[in-house]
Amino acid sequence: MRYRYFRGAIAPAIIICCFLVFSSPAAAFVPPAGEYYGTVTIDGSPAPAGTQIQAIINGQVRGSIVTSVPGQYGSSCLFATRLIVQPTEADSASHQPIRLEFLINGVKADQTMFFSSGIRSVSLSMHHPDTPSPTPTPTVTTQPPTATPTPEPTLKAPVAEINGDPLSGNAPLDVWFRDVSGNDPARWNWSFGDGTFSTEQNPTHRYVSPGAYTVTLTVWNDAGNGFTAEPGFVRVTGTPFLMFPGSGRYPDDLDGDGKYEDLNGNGGLDFLDVILYFNNMDWIAQNEPEGIFDYNGNGNIDFNDLLILFDRV
Known part of the structure; x- marks a missing residue:
């Protein structure tokens, strides 16, 4: 009886407030900023002071900081300067988890993650690609050296392989899938096991019902195609998530x-x-x-x- 009485009393008040507020447009949602700090290394050594770190969302810079001490950016102290990352309304328009990447002095860091608001510690690292050893200069002889033709690289059919994170949890479960196939595929076709598909290389998918889902990936390039199927790759528990x-x-x-x-x-x-x-x-x-x-x-x-x-x- 108390529940029905209170429900009957509050309903008119809520409806009146709705009509008053709906006279002005609703503010667009922009996620609160995230604040990041932690260690930073370059090729396994502490990054020097003056190192620039940038946060990237959808290919755009959403935050930047320059280190003042070696091997550290920002701090956990209450009033310390941290890497402030502020997504835009456009970044959250798809209602999917926002993918966050980092650049260290303009080079992509090893870490990639989903954006989250609030203060968070993240250790960053970056490794420069190995520089090939120089080719020795041939010894000059009386006979001109014979040029050795460079063989054309042979394109091979791709070998399909997948990864994802997280692979288990309660519904609703958002999983970021990653293509780790070999031999440079150029096209992708994912099947998530719940009747939905994607042609993105690294899609994000939301599972709304419990179950064990078989995920498949078909990849192509000009030399052929590859296929893999992973039974029970994603396991979702809990109560079904409904509209x-x-x-x-x-x-x-x-x-x-x-x-x-x-x-x-x-x-x-x-x-x-x-x-x-x-x-x-x-x-x-x-x-x-x-x-x-x-x-x-x-x-x-x-x-x-x-x-x-x-x-x-």
């Missing part, structure tokens, strides 16, 4: 904290999400993984969660 009734899109975790606030999957947090939560509280408890919608962490779907979502709008 909310009438939304047509999967919910999204906008700030990467493991709690899904964008219930209608439109790319932002607004009063439509609050109304959707209010109208489907019983449905959430019966059908969705409760942990990702239990904002106060008390193990229940209740009106305290609704108020927390309302306060965030």
Whole structure:
């Protein structure tokens, strides 16, 4: 009785607030900045002071710092300077994990990861490619040296091989797949085992239902093709992740904290999400993984969660 009384009392208030707020456009979502610090090495030795480190998202610089001490960029101290990485609205438009790369003095670092907000320690390293030994100068003789023709490289058919991270976890599970095939493939066709496909070289895919998924990859170049199939390559546990009734899109975790606030999957947090939560509280408890919608962490779907979502709008 208390639940029904409170629900009947708060619904008119929420609906009135929605009509007041909807008169102005909703702000576009931009992920909060991330702050990075840690060690940095070049060819196994501490990077010298004055080394420039850049954060790259979608081929664009999203943050930069110059080291002041050897082998260290930024610091964990409260007021220390750190590498500030700020994605843009365009970087998060696809609602997929944001891939983050680093450059050390303009050369790609060994580390690549998914962007996350907040302060984070990341050790960076970079290795220059090995320089081939110089070819000895031939001894001059009375006879002119005979030139040895350079053989043309022979292109071989690619050998398909895959990797991914993470390969197990609860639904919804976002997996970044990597093509590690040999012999330089030029085209790719992934099958993720749940009826979806991709022609990207290194795609990211979200699994929404528990199960063991067989992942396949076919690769091509001008010399032929290669194929690999990995049974049970991705294992997803937990309760199936569903779309909310009438939304047509999967919910999204906008700030990467493991709690899904964008219930209608439109790319932002607004009063439509609050109304959707209010109208489907019983449905959430019966059908969705409760942990990702239990904002106060008390193990229940209740009106305290609704108020927390309302306060965030």
